Amino acid sequence: MLRLPADFTSPVLEHAPQSWTRVESVEVGFVEVCGPHTTGVVIRERFDTAPSPDSDAQRSGRTGSELKDAAIANEVPFIKDLETDRLPLLTGEPEHDGRYAETALARAVSLPLTADMLEDNQRRERLVREAIRVQVNAAKTFPPYFAFKSLDDQWLTVNLLCIDTARLLAPLTAMSAWISVPLSALRDGTLLTAIPLYARRLARGAEIVITVGEFNHKLGLDDIAAYFDVLAACVDHGLRPLPDRIDELSVPAAALFAVGSILGTSRYRTAGDPYVFKTEKRRTPLVKYHVARQGLKLRVVLARKRRGRKSIPPCADRDCAALKPGNANPHRTLRLHNAHDVRNEIARARALGARAYVNGLQNNRYAFLRKIGQAIVVANARREAA
Numbered sequence: 354m355l356r357l358p359a360d361f362t363s364p365v366l367e368h369a370p371q372s373w374t375r376v377e378s379v380e381v382g383f384v385e386v387c388g389p390h391t392t393g394v395v396i397r398e399r400f401d402t403a404p405s406p407d408s409d410a411q412r413s414g415r416t417g418s419e420l421k422d423a424a425i426a427n428e429v430p431f432i433k434d435l436e437t438d439r440l441p442l443l444t445g446e447p448e449h450d451g452r453y454a455e456t457a458l459a460r461a462v463s464l465p466l467t468a469d470m471l472e473d474n475q476r477r478e479r480l481v482r483e484a485i486r487v488q489v490n491a492a493k494t495f496p497p498y499f500a501f502k503s504l505d506d507q508w509l510t511v512n513l514l515c516i517d518t519a520r521l522l523a524p525l526t527a528m529s530a531w532i533s534v535p536l537s538a539l540r541d542g543t544l545l546t547a548i549p550l551y552a553r554r555l556a557r558g559a560e561i562v563i564t565v566g567e568f569n570h571k572l573g574l575d576d577i578a579a580y581f582d583v584l585a586a587c588v589d590h591g592l593r594p595l596p597d598r599i600d601e602l603s604v605p606a607a608a609l610f611a612v613g614s615i616l617g618t619s620r621y622r623t624a625g626d627p628y629v630f631k632t633e634k635r636r637t638p639l640v641k642y643h644v645a646r647q648g649l650k651l652r653v654v655l656a657r658k659r660r661g662r663k664s665i666p667p668c669a670d671r672d673c674a675a676l677k678p679g680n681a682n683p684h685r686t687l688r689l690h691n692a693h694d695v696r697n698e699i700a701r702a703r704a705l706g707a708r709a710y711v712n713g714l715q716n717n718r719y720a721f722l723r724k725i726g727q728a729i730v731v732a733n734a735r736r737e738a739a
């Protein structure tokens with residue numbers, strides 16, 4: 354069996370891992386109490402936008418900035434997902450565009466938006482200024498970002514120009530970057546080849562969020578190895594990668610190749626195709642109890658049974674209320690558990706050391722964890738060979 358080299362190290366592992374939790378529009382109560390359970394929260398730009406005039410939300414006195422206000426009041430670090438990769442999909446028709454068109458960023462451009470428009474310095478500056486403004490108080494600052502399919506995609510050029518403009522406009526701000534690509538760009542090597550282009554534009558040590566549409570742990574070994582390749586390439590080029598919404602791959606990624614992970618909510622644990630425009634469903638999803646070590650998501654009743662049989666490990670958080678009987682707010686405590694469970698599992702994996710952790714994956718009783726272990730070894734071998 355293949356093994357990681359004994360001296361496997363990565364500069365990203367020198368800092369405590371980050372574990373960010375995405376929040377839904379209605380989760381003010383979660384933000385108020387999540388501080389001890391997560392590094393911070395990710396707020397979509399749409400969820401930090403004033404309600405439209407004469408809407409029910411406005412009449413009920415909502416300001417639209419409740420999530421951000423709760424984060425600031427409770428000293429919970431937050432980052433904004435600007436969601437600017439949605440802007441080129443907007444038509445300018447309110448019935449189609451919904452809340453996306455009401456954000457400050459959509460208002461800073463003309464719709465429908467084209468890459469040509471943002472190659473124009475003045476128009477781009479207007480959008481970048483607005484992006485910097487809406488991220489005041491955020492833990493990281495990102496320039497606007499757009500999905501791209503290939504290296505000659507004009508939107509890739511726009512992304513790089515946006516980084517340059519943001520660094521010029523905010524020279525004292527540590528500028529991060531955000532990449533959004535479809536799965537095809539991971540598979541055909543576009544994403545891997547684009548990493549040095551980003552590294553040239555950013556300061557050494559800059560963080561880079563990686564969002565790959567439709568990427569998940571059920572894909573084949575090649576796709577997962579390609580994803581880890583990308584994370585390792587970021588590190589090789591002096592960047593610090595932060596994977597976004599990779600579900601069960603969050604722990605292995607953050608244990609070996611990345612500074613941490615951004616976790617999706619139950620319904621959006623993986624990212625959708627960036628070229629497909631969807632408005633949100635409002636239905637509150639059933640939140641399950643996650644066991645990050647085994648990649649399980651169980652209904653509470655089943656999780657209690659399995660815990661009773663000791664077939665799932667106890668939560669490392671002693672005060673965890675998620676499986677306690679008579680729990681008054683199961684939704685909230687499950688969300689908190691799912692946040693701290695991944696965070697704790699990343700810490701456990703790192704403490705084991707790379708070799709022991711990967712051996713544990715390769716010899717796991719669960720096939721998909723064995724596949725992840727193999728993908729790590731493949732990615733690492735490619736990196737050694739390069």
Ligand SMILES: [Zn+2]
Pocket residue numbers: 668669670673674675689690691693694
């Ligand atoms: Zn827990």
